Amino acid sequence: MDNPIIPASGTFGFGYEFAELYDINCLGSFSFKGTTKDKRFGNPTPRIAECTEGMINAVGLQNPGVDKVISEELPRLKAVFNKPVMANVSGFSVEDYAYTVERLDGEEQIGWFEVNVSCPNVHGGGMSFGTDPEAAAEVTRAVRRVTKKPLIIKLSPNVTNIVSIAKACEDAGADGISLINTLLGMRIDLKTKKPVIANKMGGFSGPAIKPVGIRMVYQVYDAVKIPIVGMGGVSSAEDVIEYMLAGATAVEVGAANLINPYASRDIVNDLPRAMEKYGINSLSEIIGAAH
Amino acid sequence: MTQGIYVIKENVRLAPSVYKMTLVGDTSACTATGQFVNILIDGLYLRRPISVHDYDEGSIVIIYKVVGAGTEKMAEMAVGQTLDVLVGLGNGYDTSKSGDSPVLIGGGVGIPPLYGLCKKLVEEGKTPSVILGFNKAEEIFCYDEFKALTDKVYITTVDGSVGTKGFVTDVLTGLDYSYFYTCGPMPMFRAINRVATTSGQLSFEERMGCGFGACMGCSCQTLTGYKRICKDGPVLEREEIIW
Numbered sequence: 001m002d003n004p005i006i007p008a009s010g011t012f013g014f015g016y017e018f019a020e021l022y023d024i025n026c027l028g029s030f031s032f033k034g035t036t037k038d039k040r041f042g043n044p045t046p047r048i049a050e051c052t053e054g055m056i057n058a059v060g061l062q063n064p065g066v067d068k069v070i071s072e073e074l075p076r077l078k079a080v081f082n083k084p085v086m087a088n089v090s091g092f093s094v095e096d097y098a099y100t101v102e103r104l105d106g107e108e109q110i111g112w113f114e115v116n117v118s119c120p121n122v123h124g125g126g127m128s129f130g131t132d133p134e135a136a137a138e139v140t141r142a143v144r145r146v147t148k149k150p151l152i153i154k155l156s157p158n159v160t161n162i163v164s165i166a167k168a169c170e171d172a173g174a175d176g177i178s179l180i181n182t183l184l185g186m187r188i189d190l191k192t193k194k195p196v197i198a199n200k201m202g203g204f205s206g207p208a209i210k211p212v213g214i215r216m217v218y219q220v221y222d223a224v225k226i227p228i229v230g231m232g233g234v235s236s237a238e239d240v241i242e243y244m245l246a247g248a249t250a251v252e253v254g255a256a257n258l259i260n261p262y263a264s265r266d267i268v269n270d271l272p273r274a275m276e277k278y279g280i281n282s283l284s285e286i287i288g289a290a291h
Numbered sequence: 292m293t294q295g296i297y298v299i300k301e302n303v304r305l306a307p308s309v310y311k312m313t314l315v316g317d318t319s320a321c322t323a324t325g326q327f328v329n330i331l332i333d334g335l336y337l338r339r340p341i342s343v344h345d346y347d348e349g350s351i352v353i354i355y356k357v358v359g360a361g362t363e364k365m366a367e368m369a370v371g372q373t374l375d376v377l378v379g380l381g382n383g384y385d386t387s388k389s390g391d392s393p394v395l396i397g398g399g400v401g402i403p404p405l406y407g408l409c410k411k412l413v414e415e416g417k418t419p420s421v422i423l424g425f426n427k428a429e430e431i432f433c434y435d436e437f438k439a440l441t442d443k444v445y446i447t448t449v450d451g452s453v454g455t456k457g458f459v460t461d462v463l464t465g466l467d468y469s470y471f472y473t474c475g476p477m478p479m480f481r482a483i484n485r486v487a488t489t490s491g492q493l494s495f496e497e498r499m500g501c502g503f504g505a506c507m508g509c510s511c512q513t514l515t516g517y518k519r520i521c522k523d524g525p526v527l528e529r530e531e532i533i534w
Contacts, residue, residue, distance in 0.1 A: 010506065010507075011501075011505060013505050017504045017505045017522070020292070021292070021294075041512055041517055042510065045497055045498065045508075045510065046498040047498070047500075047508045047509070047510075048337070048499065048500045048508040049498075050335065050337045051336065053336055055337055057506065057508060059508060062507045062510055062517065196498075206336055257501075258337075258500050258501035258505060258506050259337070259338065259501075261292075261377070261501070261505075262294065
């Protein structure tokens with residue numbers, strides 16, 4: 001990657017909406033919309049709630065399914081983006097994850113897999129894979145067997161001990177860890193006296209969650225040797241530097257893309273100014289410098 | 292879609308809780324009536340999507356109802372203040388299917404986007420009828436504006452204080468029309484669907500994240516597949532809706 005800025009999965013689609021606005025090749029890469037074995041509509045609407053300095057979403061992994069992603073989305077993506085892309089993959093069983101990654105593995109443009117282990121395990125009582133070190137490791141091992149491409153496991157912050165889960169993924173063969181996914185949150189409408197979103201709960205993202213992301217990246221950096229992709233509330237070049245100081249090698253930009261469609265590009269362009277302001281010659285020198 | 296900074300030229304109250312705001316700036320991204328803008332408001336995280344009432348080469352007019360924190364702040368904005376706005380969002384109405392005598396049916400704050408549409412239909416040499424539904428006399432807005440475009444403007448009020456007592460469908464059932472266009476609440480859409488005798492286009496409302504097709508926050512299922520209200524809509528055709 002020629003710069004460490006990556007729009008986060010679910011906030012950038014397959015790139016075309018943004019490619020209409022600017023040349024997205026200025027980005028380090030981007031993580032495409034979470035892809036599953038089968039097509040999914042996702043949750044009923046409303047799916048979105050506003051919060052102070054953030055938002056909650058319960059989209060529910062709407063995507064066309066891996067076959068359509070290969071036959072329709074990736075050819076279109078190739079027309080607007082000429083760098084390796086990060087393939088974000090979700091599943092509801094260990095077999096789902098392995099199936100989807102194996103199907104995508106032959107796609108030349110995929111440079112990395114980012115495996116989202118925050119999904120509920122339908123065979124495990126609905127508990128998220130990402131809340132149990134052994135379940136997260138099992139997904140990592142299953143995916144590792146079907147791809148030689150760099151494998152990044154994207155962790156859920158809704159856990160007691162993020163370090164144990166990160167280590168379990170590293171031991172199971174992950175090449176990197178990305179964190180944090182959204183925080184489980186909820187809003188209630190005072191007029192209707194009911195939850196704002198139809199799914200009741202959803203993933204909280206935006207600037208409000210940045211301190212949680214920074215803290216978790218910092219903790220995981222101390223515990224693993226593999227690179228970390230940091231995210232959570234990134235909306236400025238300063239935020240990128242803060243994540244890198246905590247231990248991130250690359251940084252994802254999420255909700256900010258939805259508020260300012262140029263956010264990721266603006267951050268790329270603004271990085272040299274912020275680096276100069278803080279006396280940073282090279283970003284690679286500051287990775288983990290806060291430790 | 293474009294993102295730009297717009298200057299508020301006018302922000303006036305038209306009826307209780309209903310305001311009209313004129314924004315001056317680049318309108319090159321506006322390609323159809325029935326599109327919407329998405330406004331960034333200081334102190335609030337998500338932008339506020341508002342339908343476009345009318346636009347010309349240098350300005351956009353929106354009419355909005357105060358329903359929450361965002362529109363409350365908008366109502367207090369002063370002339371001369373600037374706003375960061377995404378412009379030219381959504382598909383808008385397609386006038387090629389209207390026939391010669393379409394009917395435009397608006398319910399309450401769903402009325403504004405029909406004004407630009409009505410203007411366009413008149414420009415195209417068509418003779419639209421307009422039905423505007425309100426609860427009561429003091430809520431009425433935009434009547435004179437529509438009346439300046441066409442003679443056939445009908446008002447309905449639930450309490451009967453002005454025009455036909457009842458709902459928009461009470462007028463619709465007595466009209467001859469070639470096609471319908473509507474914007475308003477879902478119960479009104481259902482009532483129209485029960486009595487309408489032609490095809491038509493309906494403009495939907497949904498809570499949005501981005502407003503430009505990236506987040507999948509406002510998706511709905513239709514007979515022609517999954518659609519994003521913000522990007523593939525907000526206007527959908529009667530035949531594709533799962534009633």
